[in-house]
Amino acid sequence: MAEIKSHRTVFERIEGLPVLLALMLIIGIFMITAPRSFLGVRVYMSFFATVPPPLIIGLGLTLVIAAGEIDLSFPSVVKMSGIVFAMTNKFIAFPLDTDADGFVGSEGVTNLLPWLFLVLAVGVGMAIGFLNGLLVTMVGIPSIIATLATLFVFEGLSIIIGGGQQYSLRGIDEYTVHAALTGRIGIVPVQVIWALLAAVAIWFLLNRHKFGEHLMFIGDNENVARVVGVNVKREKIKMFVLMGALGAVAGVMVTLENKNFYTTQGTAFLLIVMAAVFIGGTAITGGKGNIPGTFFGSFMVGCIEAGIISSGLGGFWTRLVVGLVFLAAVIFHLSIEDPTRMKRLVGIRPSSDGLLARRATSPPG
Amino acid sequence: MSEVQLRGGAVADRTYEHVVRMADVSMHYGAVRALSEINFAVGRNEIVGLLGDNGAGKSTLIKILTGVQKPTAGDMYVRDEKIDWSGYSVRRAHELRFETVYQESSLCEMQPLWRNFFVGRQITNRFGFIDVKKQKEIAQDILLNAIGFRGAGITVDSRVSDLSGGERQGISIGRAMYFDADLIVLDEPTVALAVKEVRKVLDFVRSIKESGRACIYIEHNLAHVYEVADRLVILDRGRVVAEIARGELSLAELTQYLIDLHDKRDQHADG
Ligand SMILES: Nc1ncnc2c1ncn2[C@@H]1O[C@H](COP(=O)(O)OP(=O)(O)OP(=O)(O)O)[C@@H](O)[C@H]1O
Ligand SMILES: [Mg+2]
Numbered sequence A: 001m002a003e004i005k006s007h008r009t010v011f012e013r014i015e016g017l018p019v020l021l022a023l024m025l026i027i028g029i030f031m032i033t034a035p036r037s038f039l040g041v042r043v044y045m046s047f048f049a050t051v052p053p054p055l056i057i058g059l060g061l062t063l064v065i066a067a068g069e070i071d072l073s074f075p076s077v078v079k080m081s082g083i084v085f086a087m088t089n090k091f092i093a094f095p096l097d098t099d100a101d102g103f104v105g106s107e108g109v110t111n112l113l114p115w116l117f118l119v120l121a122v123g124v125g126m127a128i129g130f131l132n133g134l135l136v137t138m139v140g141i142p143s144i145i146a147t148l149a150t151l152f153v154f155e156g157l158s159i160i161i162g163g164g165q166q167y168s169l170r171g172i173d174e175y176t177v178h179a180a181l182t183g184r185i186g187i188v189p190v191q192v193i194w195a196l197l198a199a200v201a202i203w204f205l206l207n208r209h210k211f212g213e214h215l216m217f218i219g220d221n222e223n224v225a226r227v228v229g230v231n232v233k234r235e236k237i238k239m240f241v242l243m244g245a246l247g248a249v250a251g252v253m254v255t256l257e258n259k260n261f262y263t264t265q266g267t268a269f270l271l272i273v274m275a276a277v278f279i280g281g282t283a284i285t286g287g288k289g290n291i292p293g294t295f296f297g298s299f300m301v302g303c304i305e306a307g308i309i310s311s312g313l314g315g316f317w318t319r320l321v322v323g324l325v326f327l328a329a330v331i332f333h334l335s336i337e338d339p340t341r342m343k344r345l346v347g348i349r350p351s352s353d354g355l356l357a358r359r360a361t362s363p364p365g
Numbered sequence B: 001m002s003e004v005q006l007r008g009g010a011v012a013d014r015t016y017e018h019v020v021r022m023a024d025v026s027m028h029y030g031a032v033r034a035l036s037e038i039n040f041a042v043g044r045n046e047i048v049g050l051l052g053d054n055g056a057g058k059s060t061l062i063k064i065l066t067g068v069q070k071p072t073a074g075d076m077y078v079r080d081e082k083i084d085w086s087g088y089s090v091r092r093a094h095e096l097r098f099e100t101v102y103q104e105s106s107l108c109e110m111q112p113l114w115r116n117f118f119v120g121r122q123i124t125n126r127f128g129f130i131d132v133k134k135q136k137e138i139a140q141d142i143l144l145n146a147i148g149f150r151g152a153g154i155t156v157d158s159r160v161s162d163l164s165g166g167e168r169q170g171i172s173i174g175r176a177m178y179f180d181a182d183l184i185v186l187d188e189p190t191v192a193l194a195v196k197e198v199r200k201v202l203d204f205v206r207s208i209k210e211s212g213r214a215c216i217y218i219e220h221n222l223a224h225v226y227e228v229a230d231r232l233v234i235l236d237r238g239r240v241v242a243e244i245a246r247g248e249l250s251l252a253e254l255t256q257y258l259i260d261l262h263d264k265r266d267q268h269a270d271g
Helices: A017-033 A043-049 A053-064 A074-097 A113-138 A143-161 A176-182 A191-208 A211-219 A220-227 A232-258 A268-279 A291-310 A316-337 A339-346 A348-361 B058-065 B092-096 B114-117 B132-145 B164-177 B195-210 B222-228 B251-270
Strands: B017-027 B032-043 B047-052 B073-078 B098-101 B183-187 B214-220 B231-236 B238-247
Touching: A017 A291, A017 A316, A043 A053, A043 A291, A053 A074, A053 A191, A053 A211, A053 A232, A053 A268, A074 A113, A074 A143, A074 A232, A074 A268, A113 A143, A113 A176, A113 B132, A143 A268, A176 A232, A191 A211, A191 A232, A191 A291, A191 B017, A211 A220, A211 B114, A220 A232, A220 B073, A268 A291, A268 A316, A291 A316, B017 B058, B032 B058, B032 B214, B032 B238, B047 B058, B047 B195, B047 B222, B058 B183, B058 B214, B073 B214, B092 B098, B098 B164, B114 B132, B114 B164, B132 B164, B164 B183, B164 B195, B183 B195, B195 B214, B195 B222, B222 B251, B231 B251, B238 B251
Parallel strands: B047 B214, B047 B231, B098 B183, B183 B214
Antiparallel strands: B017 B032, B017 B073, B231 B238
């Protein structure tokens, strides 16, 4: 068989490679500007603890954006799942286990209770996702509007449920659920392993499963997807439910890692998760999603936030730098997608000269 | 030259008179009456040419038939059995062995060809994971025999956006040929094709007839339809206004008939 020349570059063929290289570059820079933290191991262990929750949400958001939709409600899913998990444990599991010398979890039936509450919290996230899905597909509200509304509604509800208070879960580390989701293997936080497993699973879901293929076709052209037999509404609802589930898992992880439910948990995720997905190379236009890109993009955002501060620049610089990296990444991805567009951009001056020249020589009339 | 071939033969497990029959089907888009009380049937081994002006309702009729849209009123019978509209969908139409080449592109631009061939009915394992290797192999076969291809650098991994209009049409037709069906609906399949490729499409329609299947063929070029159709159904403003059996009119008479119809309509509109 004849070899067919491929126009696609190595950057395109190995998904996420440019983002990985950029991540390594950024780490390299911080090793110079902030050697005390970036040449040690601790800072990386701290990334492995804090990046996984927004990363796991980013994986879900990559699917949503591939399908041409958006979900803005995940910060409130993080709050709702957190408050449900925190209050159920605090008011049901802990009292059963309290004796004179504090908590004795890790034994018997009560050790299973936090697992049950984890399932409950994930169920709450899925219910919010289901509601988002219904609003988008059945009521016909554009997803950006529908999920903005549910972002408000469920942030409000989480405050009402929790009375606007934070809930300390001191003692939760006595239970297996803590060890399983946010424990340490040696010094390595286990949540990074969950994040890696989730990324692999969702890569297969998007690129090898018919559900993922349906999402890409929906994002590419919804009418065509319908005509070729994709049940567009059902697939979108499933997608929002999955997104809700991932948001809820992230929410429980945050609560477990902090051993505390803070009323603001997840608020900061809104911007960093979206930045990570777009830095990763998933385009807002839909039709495809870059899972490795989201994976490395999430670490990049986390890295920049920590690196700026360790370099002594002050916290207010983080936003600015993330924004600039974000812009640079999007322009880079565009140029890979459509090389001619970049040539046009770079060649603005000569081409306008050309236009003038053509005008000068073209016949009148 | 590769010849246009159909896989296998028609389902012969049960006898039926009409592969599909519509009874008093109406379709409104808001105030627009696209179809009014259509009665339309296709025999089990019949090639039906569907003719009519732009906006006559031809595409609407086949979209209802293939489960893309639900009509506002009326019934449909498939192999002489009544269809329950609530359970009817594109997927169901596929299961009933209907295959369609739509007038508008039914390919997704950013996706590779091998996905476009199988989306909606992927070859999967029990858990829904796609057998990529097998799909690509079959896609490669379809591509080799596809109408409108000269094998110029297009592979199963190419994106639809890299294809010419005729190549896209060739892909849609190739897909319809592969999923071996009892009723094949072609909605203006030749518009973007070169003369030689048009011949191949007509050969394909003939091969549908020879293998005992049925076809609905929509086409504005009268000579083409005339050549292959057993019967012509003429739609005008959402109504069936004539049915003409093969040999009833000459091509010239048919052309005159349609021109007259058009003129009458214009007079009607003016008056
Ligand atoms: N989705 C839609 N919404 C509103 N009106 C529609 C829609 N689809 C079709 N129509 C209207 O229905 C009528 C029939 O359209 P249809 O596409 O069936 O015509 P056609 O016979 O296929 O024409 P052509 O030969 O140009 O393809 C037209 O008046 C058209 O404007
Ligand atoms: Mg049409």
